[in-house]
Every structure is written in structure tokens, then in C-alpha cells.
Amino acid sequence: MKTYQLDVLRYNPETDREPHFQRYSVPCREEWVVLDALNHVKESIDPTLSYRWSCHMAVCGSCGMMINGEPKLACKSFLREYEGVIRIEPLRHFPIERDLVTVIDDFVAKLARVKPYLIPKEATSPEAGEFRQTPAQLKRYKQFTLCINCMLCYAACPEYGLIPQYLGPAAIALGHRWNEDSRDAGRAARQEELAATEGAWECSFVGACSEVCPEHVDPAAAIQQVKIKSTVDWYAAHLMPWLNK
Amino acid sequence: METVSADVAIIGAGGAGLRAAIALAEAEPKLRVALVSKVYPMRSHTCAAEGGAAGVIKPDDSLEHHFNDTVGGGDWLCDQDAVDYLVQEAPKELLQLEHWGCPWSREPDGSVAVRPFGGMKKQRTWFAADKSGFHILHTLFQTSLKYPSIVRFDEYYATELLVEDGRCQGFTAIEMRSGQMRHFRAPAVIVAGGGAGRMFPFTTNGAIKTGDGMALAYRAGVPLKDMEFVQYHPTGLPSTGTLLTEACRGEGGVLLNKHGRRFLQDYGMGPETPLGHPVLKTMELGPRDRVSQAFWHEQQKGNMVPTQWGDAMLLDMRHLGEKRIDERLPLVRDMSISYMGVDPVRDPVPVRPVVHYMMGGIHTDMRAATPLAGLFAAGECACVSINGANRLGSNSLTELLVFGRRAALSTLEYLGSGVRAAGGSSLADQAQARVRELMQRSGGGETVAGLRKEMMHAMEEHAGIYRSGDGLAAAAGKLAELRRRYRSLELHDKTNVYNTDLLQALELGSMLDCAEAVVVSALERRESRGAHQRLDFPERDDRSYLRHSLAHCRGGERPRIDYLDVVITKSQPGVRDYSGHHE
Numbered sequence: 047m048k049t050y051q052l053d054v055l056r057y058n059p060e061t062d063r064e065p066h067f068q069r070y071s072v073p074c075r076e077e078w079v080v081l082d083a084l085n086h087v088k089e090s091i092d093p094t095l096s097y098r099w100s101c102h103m104a105v106c107g108s109c110g111m112m113i114n115g116e117p118k119l120a121c122k123s124f125l126r127e128y129e130g131v132i133r134i135e136p137l138r139h140f141p142i143e144r145d146l147v148t149v150i151d152d153f154v155a156k157l158a159r160v161k162p163y164l165i166p167k168e169a170t171s172p173e174a175g176e177f178r179q180t181p182a183q184l185k186r187y188k189q190f191t192l193c194i195n196c197m198l199c200y201a202a203c204p205e206y207g208l209i210p211q212y213l214g215p216a217a218i219a220l221g222h223r224w225n226e227d228s229r230d231a232g233r234a235a236r237q238e239e240l241a242a243t244e245g246a247w248e249c250s251f252v253g254a255c256s257e258v259c260p261e262h263v264d265p266a267a268a269i270q271q272v273k274i275k276s277t278v279d280w281y282a283a284h285l286m287p288w289l290n291k
Numbered sequence: 292m293e294t295v296s297a298d299v300a301i302i303g304a305g306g307a308g309l310r311a312a313i314a315l316a317e318a319e320p321k322l323r324v325a326l327v328s329k330v331y332p333m334r335s336h337t338c339a340a341e342g343g344a345a346g347v348i349k350p351d352d353s354l355e356h357h358f359n360d361t362v363g364g365g366d367w368l369c370d371q372d373a374v375d376y377l378v379q380e381a382p383k384e385l386l387q388l389e390h391w392g393c394p395w396s397r398e399p400d401g402s403v404a405v406r407p408f409g410g411m412k413k414q415r416t417w418f419a420a421d422k423s424g425f426h427i428l429h430t431l432f433q434t435s436l437k438y439p440s441i442v443r444f445d446e447y448y449a450t451e452l453l454v455e456d457g458r459c460q461g462f463t464a465i466e467m468r469s470g471q472m473r474h475f476r477a478p479a480v481i482v483a484g485g486g487a488g489r490m491f492p493f494t495t496n497g498a499i500k501t502g503d504g505m506a507l508a509y510r511a512g513v514p515l516k517d518m519e520f521v522q523y524h525p526t527g528l529p530s531t532g533t534l535l536t537e538a539c540r541g542e543g544g545v546l547l548n549k550h551g552r553r554f555l556q557d558y559g560m561g562p563e564t565p566l567g568h569p570v571l572k573t574m575e576l577g578p579r580d581r582v583s584q585a586f587w588h589e590q591q592k593g594n595m596v597p598t599q600w601g602d603a604m605l606l607d608m609r610h611l612g613e614k615r616i617d618e619r620l621p622l623v624r625d626m627s628i629s630y631m632g633v634d635p636v637r638d639p640v641p642v643r644p645v646v647h648y649m650m651g652g653i654h655t656d657m658r659a660a661t662p663l664a665g666l667f668a669a670g671e672c673a674c675v676s677i678n679g680a681n682r683l684g685s686n687s688l689t690e691l692l693v694f695g696r697r698a699a700l701s702t703l704e705y706l707g708s709g710v711r712a713a714g715g716s717s718l719a720d721q722a723q724a725r726v727r728e729l730m731q732r733s734g735g736g737e738t739v740a741g742l743r744k745e746m747m748h749a750m751e752e753h754a755g756i757y758r759s760g761d762g763l764a765a766a767a768g769k770l771a772e773l774r775r776r777y778r779s780l781e782l783h784d785k786t787n788v789y790n791t792d793l794l795q796a797l798e799l800g801s802m803l804d805c806a807e808a809v810v811v812s813a814l815e816r817r818e819s820r821g822a823h824q825r826l827d828f829p830e831r832d833d834r835s836y837l838r839h840s841l842a843h844c845r846g847g848e849r850p851r852i853d854y855l856d857v858v859i860t861k862s863q864p865g866v867r868d869y870s871g872h873h874e
Contacts, residue, residue: 058786058788059788060786060787060788061786077530077630077632088740088791089740090740092783093738093739093740093782093783093784093792093795094783094784094786094792095791096789096790096791097791098330098334099498100330100334100336100497100498100499101334101336101338101339101497101498102497102498102531102533103339103531103533103534103626104626104629105338105339105422105425105622106333106334106335106336106338106339106497107333107334108330108334122629124629143468143788143789144788144789145789147789149468150331154331154445157433157436158436161436161437162433162436163391163392163433163434163436163437164390164391164392164434166390170390171390172383172386172387172389172390173383173386175386176386176389176390176395176402176403177389177390178400178401178402179397179401180397180399180400180401181396181397181398181399183401184394184396184397187394188394191394191426191429192422194333194338194425195331195333220433224392227392227394229390229392230392
């Protein structure tokens, strides 16, 4: 056992005028992650602390938070990788609801805006059997399906911090995921959002989103691919109009 | 209190709840569907399912094979008419998901790939690498966004079903963000609230799996069926309980004791099969109950590997090679390295059985209807039963699709009779008063964490892989005591916004109800069948117990248990043969 000091941001809108830090001294096992330490606080030190978590295996996306200033999943941040006091705050760029719990309405609404569902060329019936999709076709978009909606990329993205209207890395990557699926024909319907000023073009390619992504989705790559494809669209429409006939 | 009116209200937005919502929206776009969940849909525990979903698709397979595997795997406690329905609908549902864009893994020719799974005679498990549940959940969630008639209420915790004139007409739920109580008024309610593994200390289940849906129905007078059947998954990481999918063995991984022996051959699952060439339905591809029980026996013999988290066996996947592991089991590799510091490419991974799944749950018929008019249930919280005494891996993802949809269809039939929801307001007020009383209570001195720890300890000690009458009686006594002490529970946090002290107190109440149903049902079942093994009654007893148990809530007393015959249509109870000699 080793004792870690956690400085946890606390804020209860009913009782606090503004957020403040609270220090907890937590006896931890060597293999613990930050989430285990928070659970120990909740169980044995302070039952009033609120945060979201569930799966403890980096797949439900609930426990994103700032750990020493970096967006991380608490269930995958090992205490052994930290020294000194560990500072824990809610995800940056989102309003605080309570303690480490943020308001994520904006993100959830943006996911819906990119039409993240299959838009087939024509109506199909499952009774006709499966769409054929080769492993190579699957590979084209597979990586972009792995997003767990943890929002670390939004907390890392300087553009989103400056311009809240920006669609943001995960939503653009999700739209791109469907565009790249060989079964889908809905790209045109998604362009309005993806290719808008507040879509992919807002990105200044800092790449922070991809660096913090715990699932290696590489949203930055998705955004650049959207830009390239949108540029090709523009040239096709404006310089080679005969292609549209 | 603010009232939300809907035609159908669904509690739970995991796989089953989402599937039901979509089925309703597709059939009747004008129906107002309220989808209410204590978490955002993508946080639901369906996301943690790894291995895949079973459905007959390949030419060498048949519905009959799937039926026989499921019924035998369930030690003949499955309702066979329901299993027929499951296996028949399974391929349609999995194809439907494919048409909604689920990224199933593929064969080189572009057709859907299948993999072997425990207790299955043929390869029929559809998979998306080792994140099958994740992809199913996200495909359903994203598809649900197409339908404007589905209105979501994310992070609302349902506290009580409202039963008036003998039928369910809605429920109350707390909006976590404000702490405000809402009255959901609806003539039909579908409960899809998931399992209850969190009543045990060592489980693959996420924090949210606290049996809320089961407890809601139970308190409203619907019995919980077959609750004594709790599945241990053989291969969890000893440090955290994190699941390593059965697909590890489906792909060819083997289980070793500390002498390096593939010990399953000593427990009726042999002879040994060649390394790297798994044979279906034997050795490492035996069913979960048998494999977990074999672990227990080896542990008694001192053949297990001691670790700082207790005894473990070794899951050896080295012979699969790095390429195959990365392609088929990337999450397994990642988690083994992260949480155990072991790379399966280089070393065997220590694993041990871990509480994984509730075969039992809300008593429904094969239409997903409960005995309470207006109330339907689907997914892990329900017990149809297609899983019997032991669920086969990859049948549960299929179940939540097939019966999620079925619950929607039954709801439509029910609404067709012209039922309406009215009133309920005074019941909702009473439900609100009960939560207020819990929040304001002082001087009791009991804490959520304290009671929860004692409950978990009793379950681990007495309701595990092997059980005895004495142990179960002690656990039943303990749980009755905890139920009394729960009335003296005192919250530290009495504020409204996102109060997780309150949330956990309510979840603990759900778990205590479920735990008592498990223990008392187990105490009354004086036989060994599937996942329920009694040291004092080691044989299966078809004369007395080829029946479903039904636990009825009696408020302040321990549940009353009665029984219901199993539906047998074509498969008479026989011997479960995993010796590799079958046929």
C-alpha cells in the first residue's frame, strides 16, 4: 500500500459559490488506477463526492476527467505513473454539473447531427441476406467505429475551447465512419454538417484529439480526410461541372 | 410533480431497451416512446460484451443444433418453445443489425464471419473482433437517433412502478441533474434494466448493474424467476474481475493448472484436444458452469496458481501468435497488459471465475410479457427462460435483440386493445415521499458502503459456485438483517444535484431485494443443476425440480418461493455430455 494525495475539484451548485479543491489522502494498492482511488474516497472517506463511472475497462466512456491537466479515462490511468499530488478536475470545455460530473448535452446533440446511421442507396431487406463487405472494406472505416464517446478529444481540442459551435473531433470522425462504410450512400446528406465552417474546416490540425484518444480512433485523420474529400467535391462542382451531369 | 406522458415508456437504454424502442418507432411512428435510463445509452453495460452473438447462418449448421445446444447447456431448465423462437429469430435479428451497419468481422469473400463458442456444437457466433457488445450497442444507439418518436430521458433513475386497477400505468423517476422527481405516465412499460452482478464483490459487471429493473418489477408484485442461477464466467482477471472473453478459448487458448496440465480433461470434458486446434463442445469449449466448477475442484486440491488476489488458473494463448491475437482479441491483449502486466503473446494470463450474468430475472412468458398487465421485460433483467440453469456464451446478445423486439411487438398488441393510462398521481406522490423520507432521515447511522460490503461478503461466501444449505440459510439470515438495517440508512449527502449518495442508496435497496431472491431460491432448490451446485444435494433431481422457481416479494419478510413447470416440447432431459465423444 502507498498513500497518494488527491486534489479533487469539488462543486455543488446548491452549496458552493464556486469550485474549489479538496485534498484526500488515499491508501492505494500498487496496481490501482485513479478510479480505484476515487472509489475508495467515495466508500471510506467522503460519500458526497460525485463522478461518473461504470465498466472499469475503458469501453463505456463514462469516467473521462482531467488528471494533472490532461484528459484521461480514470479507469485507465495508473497511479504508479504519477508522483506527488494528483490533481483531478472535470473534463475541460464542458460546464460542471456537480464535482467531476459535466453537462454533456452539447456533445450528445452533435453526435445526432452527423446522421450516424446507415443511409443505404436503396431500401434493403435483411431477408435478402447480408451486404458483402470484404475485410479490406471493413478496414477502411473500422478504426472510426471504435469511439467510446468519452469526450477526451473535446477536452483536448483548442478549437472547441474557443468556438463551442465547432462540431468537434468525435462527431466528425463518426460522420466520416459512416461515409467510409461500403454499405452506406449517405455522404451527401452528412456533408451539410461535416463540410460546414463549423464542421471539419474549423479544425486547425493541432492533432491533440488523436493524442489523447484512449481507443486510437485518430479523429484528426478523419477530419483531414473529410477536408480532402470536401475539397475534391468543391473542385468537381465548380471547375468540372460536367462531372455532375 | 411534472408529468411526462408517453404511449410506451422503456426503463433502460442498453441493447434490449434500444432494440424495443426502434421496433416501436418502426412499427408505429406516431407512438410517443419515452426511453428512460439512469445512464446515457452508450454507457449501458451491453458495451462490455466481448465475444459475440449466436445465430445460425452457415450451411453446416441448423436451428435444431442451436436449439439442442441451448437446451442441454441450460440443463433442461429452458422453456423449449421460447428457445425455438430464439433460434428462429436470431439470424434475422443479426442480419437486421448488419443492415443497420454493425461492423461484423468478415470472411475474405465478404460474408459475415462466425467463431466457435463454449457449449456450441457448430460455429455460429457472429462477432466484431472482441468488442461485439460495444458495436451492437453503438449501432443500436446511433440507429435510434433516426427516429423522432423516441424521446430520451438520459440519467433518470426509476424508483417505482405505478400499479393502478391491476395494471402498470407508469413509474416515477428522479432526474439526476436536478434531483427532481418526474411522473412518467404510460399505459405500457418495458423494463430493460440489465443484471445484478454488483451484489457480488468480484464481478465482470459495471457499477451500474445493480438489479434496479428486477427490483422494480418484484416490488410491484411480479415474481423473479430462477434467481438461484448465477453465472460465473471462468476467465476474469484476478485483480479487477475484468472479463477475458470466451473467444480466447474459441480461438484456441487453453486452461492450465499450476502443473501445466489442461485439467478440464479430468472433469468429464476430455480427452485433451490438440493444442491450437480447439474442438467444439469439449475441453476449453465446454460450458461455463462446468469450467468454473472444475476450477473450484482444482482449487480444493491445491492445483491452482497463488496470486496476490487469490488462486488463479492460467489462460495460455501464446500459440495463437501475435498477429491472430491482435486481429481477433485486441481488447484482451490490451487489458491483460494494462490491468495484470501480462502480455498474452508472451506469457499465460492468470484468470479465475468471476460473477458474470444472471440467468434468472423478471418472470416473463415468451411474448416478453409479465403477469402484470401493461408490464413487459427483456434482456438480462428478464427470465423467459431461454437460458435455463446455465446460459451459453453468445446467447445473451442474441436474446436482448430477439426479446427486445418481441417486447415491443407485445406492447403494440396490448395497446391495440385500447388501454389508456390515467391517474397515478397520488401513487407518484407517495413514491416521491418515500425518497424524501430516505433523504431526510437522520440518526440511523447505517451507511451505503457499510451495508453493501456486508451484503457482498455474504453473497461471495455462501452463494458462489458451490453452495450448501447451512451457508445459504446463514446468508438468508444475514440479508434479512441487512434489509432491516437498511431502514436505518442515513445519507451523508442531502443535496439534489447529481446526488450519487442517494443513487447508490437506491441501488443498494435493489441489490438487497435481488440478493434475497437469489439466496432463498437457492436454499429451496435442493438439487444441483447447471450453475446452481449444492454440496449437500449433488445430483440433479428432475422429479422435484424440473421446474422454474418463482420468488414473490413479501415486503418485510423473506420471499415466498413457488414453482412453475418447464415447457418441454421435444427434448427430454438427458445427460450433458461434453466429453468429446458425443456423436
